[in-house]
Amino acid sequence: MKGRKLLMIPGPIEFEPEVLQAMSIPTPSHVAPNFIACFGHCLEMMRKVWLCPDGQPFIVAGSGTLAMDLAGANLIEPGDQALVVSSGYFGQRFAHLLRRYGAEGDILEAAPGELVPLEQVEAALAAKNYKLMTFTHVDTSTGVRTDAQALGALGQQYNTLTILDGVCSVAGERIHQQEWGIDVVLTASQKAISVPPGLALLVVSPRAMQAWQQRRSPVGNYYADWHNWLPIMQAYEDRKPAYFGTPAVNLIMALEVSLKQILAEGMEARFKRHAHIAHAFREAMQALAIMMLPAEKAAAANTLTAAFYPEGVDGNQFRAAVSQAGVIIAGGLLADLKSQYFRVGHMGPVNQNDLLATVGAIEAALHHCGYPYDTSAGSKAAKAALLADF
Numbered sequence: 487m488k489g490r491k492l493l494m495i496p497g498p499i500e501f502e503p504e505v506l507q508a509m510s511i512p513t514p515s516h517v518a519p520n521f522i523a524c525f526g527h528c529l530e531m532m533r534k535v536w537l538c539p540d541g542q543p544f545i546v547a548g549s550g551t552l553a554m555d556l557a558g559a560n561l562i563e564p565g566d567q568a569l570v571v572s573s574g575y576f577g578q579r580f581a582h583l584l585r586r587y588g589a590e591g592d593i594l595e596a597a598p599g600e601l602v603p604l605e606q607v608e609a610a611l612a613a614k615n616y617k618l619m620t621f622t623h624v625d626t627s628t629g630v631r632t633d634a635q636a637l638g639a640l641g642q643q644y645n646t647l648t649i650l651d652g653v654c655s656v657a658g659e660r661i662h663q664q665e666w667g668i669d670v671v672l673t674a675s676q677k678a679i680s681v682p683p684g685l686a687l688l689v690v691s692p693r694a695m696q697a698w699q700q701r702r703s704p705v706g707n708y709y710a711d712w713h714n715w716l717p718i719m720q721a722y723e724d725r726k727p728a729y730f731g732t733p734a735v736n737l738i739m740a741l742e743v744s745l746k747q748i749l750a751e752g753m754e755a756r757f758k759r760h761a762h763i764a765h766a767f768r769e770a771m772q773a774l775a776i777m778m779l780p781a782e783k784a785a786a787a788n789t790l791t792a793a794f795y796p797e798g799v800d801g802n803q804f805r806a807a808v809s810q811a812g813v814i815i816a817g818g819l820l821a822d823l824k825s826q827y828f829r830v831g832h833m834g835p836v837n838q839n840d841l842l843a844t845v846g847a848i849e850a851a852l853h854h855c856g857y858p859y860d861t862s863a864g865s866k867a868a869k870a871a872l873l874a875d876f
């Protein structure tokens with residue numbers, strides 16, 4: 487029997503063998519001609535994946551939190567007003583981070599599983615002159631997706647820079663950065679970008695680059711300072727050697743393979759595949775009478791699902807039984823509800839087989855936990871949803 491389990495947490499995810507193989511070659515110099523070409527190619531492809539032809543891409547070694555730092559440290563000066571639109575754990579993180587760089591301002595906090603109403607965001611923007619606004623596209627703690635297009639439009643309307651935390655959405659959820667007028671779209675490698683953890687990735691609009699150029703005070707973070715990184719990105723794109731901090735060479739070689747795969751699938755097709763798979767998973771949960779966190783279907787993310795343990799089912803016992811059935815899922819993340827819900831990631835190369843295996847493992851675990859309902863209803867519903875036109 488295979489010992490290997492299917493990793494279905496909301497990042498890191500299961501990666502394509504070609505991506506992993508690209509990492510396992512002897513490390514070239516960071517200024518070797520073939521690596522310079524690879525780095526430059528990645529920057530060019532990022533503009534296409536982000537749908538932001540005029541943006542400035544950055545690739546820096548670090549996790550998603552560094553991507554948040556790269557945006558916050560460079561765009562905030564002490565005393566700047568910032569608005570954080572939070573739908574969970576990672577919105578709160580952005581508020582802490584911006585405060586560290588001297589930001590003042592406000593946080594609009596949604597109840598778990600809910601969104602901050604757009605009217606409330608608009609009222610805040612109308613009442614005060616904010617320099618920037620952050621929002622989490624998909625908050626990985628709740629599985630809720632904000633309306634990025636509408637928030638981007640509000641940012642344009644009120645002349646407020648917008649930062650989209652897309653760690654759990656870029657290359658999975660539909661984002662048209664340029665068309666939607668979003669100034670920074672940031673992510674990390676280990677989620678829908680489909681490369682092992684270790685790369686902070688962002689694309690910055692000309693408007694935000696200009697705001698950064700007009701700073702009056704130095705950037706309050708040495709490693710994250712765009713003054714250090716912009717010349718490096720420009721040099722690699724011009725196919726010239728450059729050095730500030732040693733790039734994560736093997737990860738960037740893997741990124742080139744993954745971005746090529748993403749563009750070969752096509753962004754629209756990729757967004758649609760994620761939506762279809764997520765829909766099938768939610769249909770399965772519904773058929774099993776499992777309640778999901780997002781209060782409204784329209785606000786449910788396509789990259790992960792957060793769902794409550796059914797009454798009478800112990801979370802630890804349930805997750806252990808899912809693992810016993812060959813699939814790893816994640817527990818809760820929100821401090822107050824941690825023990826009441828679980829999370830399943832379905833992004834990146836995820837396919838129908840992965841989804842059906844996951845639903846099957848959940849059914850087996852429910853059966854093991856003595857769930858008193860028909861535990862085959864989920865697979866049936868998922869199959870029907872996968873077969874149906876979408």
Ligand code: PMP
Pocket residue numbers: 497549550551552576622624625626651652653654674
């Ligand atoms: N934002 C969101 C929405 C996330 O899901 C995560 C990671 N789960 C982060 C930020 C932070 O990323 P990292 O753990 O890579 O630092």
